[in-house]
Amino acid sequence: MFALLAIPAVFVLIVRRIVPESPRWLEHAGRHAEADAVMRGIEARVMRSAGVAMLPRPSQQPMAATVRGRGALREIWSGAYRRRTTMVWLLWFFALLGFYGLTSWLGALLQQAGFAVTQSVYYTVLISLGGVPGFLCAAWLVERWGRKPTCIASLLGGGMMAYLYGQSALYGGSVALLVGTGLAMQFFLFGMWAVLYTYTPEQYGTGSRATGSGFASAVGRIGSLIGPYVVGVVLPVFGQGGVFTLGALSFAVAALAVWVLGIETRGVALEALASEDATGETALYPAVADKSS
DSSP, X not given: OHHHHHGGGHHHHHHHHHSOOOHHHHHHTTOHHHHHHHHHHHHHHHHHHHTOSOOOOOOOOOOOOOOOSOOHHHHTTSTTTHHXXXXXXHHHHHHHHHHHHHHTTHHHHHHHTTOOHHHHHHHHHHHHTTHHHHHHHHHHHHHHTOHHHHHHHHHHHHHHHHHHHXXXXXXXXXXXXXXXXXXXXXXXXXXXXXXXXXXXXXXXXXXXXXXXXXXXXXXXXXXXXXXXHHHXXXXXXXXXXXXXXXXXXXXXXXXXHHHHHOOOOTTOOHHHHTSTTOOSXXXXXXXXXXXXX
């Protein structure tokens, strides 16, 4: 199993060969000649694709000053990013605490509710199919509706359906109700994953994006480790209802963090996001919104 899962890692070697280095990162690192060479290659491919001999002159945009001699970890806690870093750490911690706390115990919770082992495994696999349209719907909504509202909606929807799913399993509801609420729960929770990996990198500029996203994910992994343990403590004391209520509350806290501290990044250029006064409420430079993060 581990050998099969390692096969996709070979794709990394292909990516290293065919994907050019980010010209924004090269410029940030002071490697201007390499950045210019990459941009010339990109422009040549665009001209061939468009069938033109010359591209329009690029418009000059205000740029945040590059701070040298400061580590990326210090940068994500600087004035420009402190609020956003707090938001993404809370988001990842509580979202993953709730997600892994529920999903790692899902089969056992179904068995405790009276379902046979084969039934619990079957229902767990069946309701996971709800994640497929959840991914697709979230991918569409982040562009049409926005990152922030889609994130909040997926978290609140996941929390609400997790609570209803727990109630249907706890009080012996029909199988149709159990599967229906489970499908809806997975729809919202997998939609949450699609938004997390879109929204988080867009909080940071070129010089700190990898560090900011990596630390957010690491904080989330702490939540994913604590979640199953907390469920194991809560279950004997408060029962299944307490477990699903805990999951719902975790998603609610994550949604609250995004609502209070989050900014909207859809259509906002990196030059604006890297500014300390970027609120994200409106696209300051919408014409040059960066999609290469």
